Amino acid sequence: MLSKRPHKNVNTLIMEEIKDVKSCLIGFESFMRAAVTPQTVHETLVTLSDGVCDAEAAADGSLRRMIDSLSNTAFLPATRSELIDIATGCDRVANKCEHTAKMIVLQRFRFPEEFNDDVMKILSITHEQFEILEQSISSLFSDFSDLLKDHSILDEIRAHETQVDIIETTLYERIFTRDTPLAEKTQTAHFVELLCDLSDIIENLADKIQIMLITRKA
């Protein structure tokens, strides 16, 4: 009934997956930095995009290993399901990075230069946000009682998402008041949306963690 198997394996595997997703996010940030630099040639973008895809594949592998290992642990079924939700949620961040990089390469899309700073700002906030998420997931396995008592760290994640939202709205306004064809506006807005989705996914994960904590508080 009570498995004596250590949980270290699952903890390590889930943190490894998160590290792989973070590598993918960092790779994507580098890709975008190159994409917003006018001098970057297409081949460089292709190479960087391939790097993002490789990181995403590594994250996928870690996710599968983590899910496989869960069946051999003493975690309660509900906890297993929640951990899988969190791990797959993190994987969605990597998937989104991969998809966006691929689309930018395939469509040979470049953001108008005037938006570059905001685009990079979105990514920098998202990166910070992901690091806070990583910290809170790590706390589930090491400082659970502290996290149970005070989960304001999750509010920080939400605050980051709000910042991204504000930039997103401003960007849309600027995109649709530009004197360019509607197709181009729509395409640019679509890529802004893809970038901002990363922050939304991370915020959703913070919500899931909060629900885990609330349902466990006596």
Place this chain on the structure above:
Amino acid sequence: MWIYLLLFAGLFMGWSLGTNDAANAFGTAVATRVISFRTAIIIIAVLVIIGALFLGYQNITEVAGLATNNEVMASEEDVEDAEEKGTMADLRLKSALKAAIIFACAGLTVFVMSFLKFPVSANQSITGAIIGWGLCYADYSNPAVLDVNLPQIGKFAATWLLNPLGAGIISFCLVFVFKKLFEKKLSSLAAYDKLVKIGYLIAGAFASFSIGMNSSANVTALYYDATGKGANLLTDARLTATIGGIAIAIGVLTFSKRVMMTVGGSIAEISQVDGFLVIIAMALTVVIMGNWMGIPVSTSQAVVGAVIGAGLVGGVKNVHFGVFKRIAIAWVSSPTVAGLLAYGVAFCTRGYFGA
């Protein structure tokens, strides 16, 4: 020997108690898959029988006393009278028949109330039916009768308040102490999960024991021969309680899954830790109240009190007071309906049993 067939009315009541009360012990744990159904029913079945065997007999004599005072079971005078007239066999048959009628009234109440979707307590229905029967036969012109009946009814009604109140206080203390002393020691999610598993096992086992102790008397006490002169079917109190425990255990083993999943699922909203602390509080209350008051108390009432007590730790805002209305209906309606039914049957059969 065919007279022993009348035992089946009580055993059937025990079986139905088993199918329902198991949910109070392990419902949440099974519904949330903390404990497997198979493990749960084995623990319940074994501990219900142990509870009945070791402590259930105390309630047997109490319930038998209540039934004797209410003319359901034969008194010493009835036995002496029957011995003089040579009608012991008739007395024995009548005692067993009356027991079967009481179970039929209680069973019908549980069935109809459940069908109408009212919350219901099987334990309270049986006690209500016994008192209802007694009220029909009471000689109200004799003050001595009221001296016997009123304290009984008062004691019974007092459990409506004391049982949930006691469970609420115990549950409040358990949750409060846990929050203050133990919650901060949960270093990881794994530690939390381990605590929940162990907690549910201990709580479920203890609750099963308390159900065996508390409810077994209701199942077979009316067949117990308190006079020791062959006026009823079963002569040994411990054996009587154990037979009741076995009937409950069979109910648990054969037909409890659906109720367990339904009840467990619907109360799974509270946290897992609160969940097992509430069950421990319920079991403690049932054991303490059962011993103190000397009559079987409602496990459902105790659960409600315990849930409210656990909720109060987080403040009054955490308690849904609207639920009281529904629960109050169950507290009053189960014994009242069963009592009225038993009163009606007693009235209609006065010609036979009163003779």
